[in-house]
Amino acid sequence: MVQKKINLNFHRFLIQKLINIFNKKGKKVIASLFVRQIFLKLKLSLNKNPILLFLFMLKKLKPYIEIIKVRKSGKSYEVPVPLKKKRQIYLAFSWFVSIIKKQKGRNGGARYNRYAKEICKVLLNKGLLVNHKRSLVKKSFENRAYSHFRWA
Numbered sequence: 001m002v003q004k005k006i007n008l009n010f011h012r013f014l015i016q017k018l019i020n021i022f023n024k025k026g027k028k029v030i031a032s033l034f035v036r037q038i039f040l041k042l043k044l045s046l047n048k049n050p051i052l053l054f055l056f057m058l059k060k061l062k063p064y065i066e067i068i069k070v071r072k073s074g075k076s077y078e079v080p081v082p083l084k085k086k087r088q089i090y091l092a093f094s095w096f097v098s099i100i101k102k103q104k105g106r107n108g109g110a111r112y113n114r115y116a117k118e119i120c121k122v123l124l125n126k127g128l129l130v131n132h133k134r135s136l137v138k139k140s141f142e143n144r145a146y147s148h149f150r151w152a
Contacts, residue, residue, distance in 0.1 A: 067139055070150070072149055079143065079149045
């Protein structure tokens with residue numbers, strides 16, 4: 001079985017990006033501890049490398065298209081547009097954080113437990129994040145006829 005070489009610098013960049021998203025009021029140490037707790041929970045629950053699990057989750061979540069609204073002759077169209085790699089990563093991270101923040105109640109115990117559970121759900125192709133991506137793909141598939149308005 002051939003394995004690809006893992007680029008650790010890029011993975012450090014992605015983990016640093018996640019820490020920056022969780023950063024509040026300049027307390028980066030607390031945010032990095034929070035990310036470590038998420039990874040530790042993943043390690044304990046699945047007995048696999050949490051960084052690789054996180055990367056697989058990110059790969060499954062990344063959207064390749066985005067829907068923008070274009071106004072043309074008095075009508076507004078939802079136009080699917082391909083995304084650059086940086087925007088894909090940003091959207092995946094922002095969905096990951098915002099959807100879990102929207103969940104009401106303490107149905108998962110500590111906050112890092114909810115994030116770890118959601119990563120596990122994404123790896124199984126279940127959960128809110130996967131449904132969000134599927135709805136985006138479905139919407140873009142329905143509106144693909146308007147893709148020529150991209151340049152309008």
